[in-house]
């Protein structure tokens with residue numbers, strides 16, 4: 003297929019011109035060649051930026067991806083194989099604290115090639131808060147909801163639900179969506195008379211119970227208003243392999259949406275797979291800002307190569323991969339790097355700090371003999387705010403947050419710049435929760451996991467802060483990743499409150515009519531009582547079984563330097579002239595959503611910033 007012609011092309015012209023095009027595996031074809039831009043990581047954001055930059059045929063872009071091109075592997079393109087990539091060579095499984103690991107795609111497309119495809123966006127005010135964390139001089143930089151909404155829509159090609167899907171509960175508001183972008187989003191299963199979208203009673207029953215619990219049911223949550231219960235679409239066409247939308251050809255191309263459809267036309271876009279970037283190379287002049295000249299790359303067993311960048315080096319290696327590459331390159335805490343024998347290029351101690359990751363638990367109940375009415379994926383998500391989640395305890399929780407901000411900031415300061423900066427950031431986060439009703443937990447109704455009736459939960463806005471820090475100058479040693487799960491009590495309280503809400507949901511009509519009783523964790527593990535389980539019993543169960551959600555962010559946060567930012571509003575690493583970060587690591591705070599739609603928007607905006615030469 004595409005790969006064969008690409009290789010021929012590469013062999014034919016590559017060595018002469020330095021411009022190859024296509025997806026290649028031979029590092030000698032790009033070694034010592036010069037490109038305008040080198041992008042580190044061919045994941046969600048890296049391919050998005052490359053796709054936009056190479057719209058100009060005079061621009062030459064090299065993407066270097068550590069994983070392989072697995073687009074023809076059903077584990078990548080078939081949504082019903084979700085989970086099968088975990089723990090395989092397609093997954094970094096970055097080791098973290100408390101025995102957990104953080105899943106992340108190590109394959110062309112990155113985590114977007116192994117993700118769950120849920121397509122949601124956060125609360126309007128959460129994007130607006132990004133501006134508050136930047137310098138006042140950046141007030142017009144467009145890092146707010148209005149700016150981000152148009153870029154999120156630019157990435158999207160939405161198919162509204164058809165009559166069959168509408169009958170099953172799907173809905174949409176067309177002004178909340180884009181219709182011409184590369185990333186297809188729709189309800190399952192596009193074009194098949196909605197044959198496979200769940201049509202049984204379980205999803206509507208869950209939504210009805212959430213309405214009884216005080217949530218509003220919205221037609222569509224993708225317009226900056228996630229505080230509701232709603233049917234939500236899926237991205238990437240992962241769910242759509244049977245029917246190919248828009249005549250794009252093979253289902254395989256749907257997964258890597260910015261590359262596959264244009265792959266054979268973009269002669270200026272070369273993607274080298276199976277090679278890991280080991281460091282960024284800098285001009286030896288030590289004057290600030292430092293100037294990157296290219297990157298070094300290789301494999302753990304093979305030799306090292308160099309590729310040169312005429313204009314910029316752009317990091318898109320993900321929230322664990324990007325701080326790692328910066329630290330290996332001498333950008334980070336100079337003292338910590340010098341102890342590893344790495345010479346400081348920019349002393350920027352907050353590289354790898356401010357890590358924010360969430361914690362997942364799955365609850366289940368046996369089901370009566372009802373027909374689930376399809377094969378999914380599951381569609382209904384509830385996003386309660388603090389008042390809805392904590393009910394009669396909410397005002398006590400508001401007081402607790404307000405009174406604890408300063409103590410929490412001190413306790414987490416080692417994972418950020420300083421307690422005073424963190425106090426400012428926590429103040430903004432608290433305000434979003436208390437004033438703006440930002441959803442604090444996700445309750446995702448899942449059919450047949452972990453039992454016939456299932457709901458997976460996670461706190462959306464943890465105050466715990468962690469770190470990503472290399473412990474070796476060997477780039478093939480994973481960095482030490484410490485999330486400090488539940489190190490702020492609010493995070494655990496939120497997880498417990500969400501678990502209680504799910505337990506109550508199984509006991510509330512109409513869901514109770516479909517349930518034969520809670521099985522996970524079940525009353526023998528967490529005895530039921532007037533409180534729907536004691537704090538002690540829930541704590542014990544949650545800590546014994548939670549997993550990492552795989553939504554790490556903020557390790558190269560876009561914030562003012564005084565707050566501990568790593569990149570400015572132009573996504574440029576402080577004190578460098580031409581190193582940018584465009585991936586999940588620049589998000590300064592979590593949002594009440596799955597991350598992918600927001601990250602496509604960030605990368606779309608990044609591409610425009612880079613094109614404009616700012």
Ligand SMILES: Cc1cc2nc3c(=O)[nH]c(=O)nc-3n(C[C@H](O)[C@H](O)[C@H](O)COP(=O)(O)OP(=O)(O)OC[C@H]3O[C@@H](n4cnc5c(N)ncnc54)[C@H](O)[C@@H]3O)c2cc1C
Nearest residue numbers: 043045046047068112113118119120279323585586596598
């Ligand atoms: C299991 C899972 C389920 C998810 N489910 C959803 C969901 O349902 N909905 C949703 O919206 N979001 C979901 N997400 C989140 C979303 O997919 C990620 O947040 C997003 O893909 C991150 O984009 P990124 O560009 O920052 O990183 P990635 O997409 O992970 O890309 C980083 C790329 O860089 C490569 N790389 C790393 N280091 C190097 C190096 N040194 N040299 C070369 N290459 C390197 C990696 O191999 C990878 O390809 C999920 C994520 C995971 C892991």
Ligand SMILES: *[C@@H]1O[C@H](CO)[C@@H](O)[C@H](O)[C@H]1NC(C)=O
Nearest residue numbers: 029030031032033034307308
């Ligand atoms: C790249 O250049 C270096 C230095 O000139 C040289 O030693 C090396 O062999 C070259 N590598 C390739 C693959 O051409």
Ligand SMILES: *[C@@H]1O[C@H](CO)[C@@H](O)[C@H](O)[C@H]1NC(C)=O
Nearest residue numbers: 526527528529536538539542
């Ligand atoms: C529940 O917690 C109580 C103390 O609050 C404890 O005595 C009991 O053993 C716990 N039950 C389980 C099943 O862990």
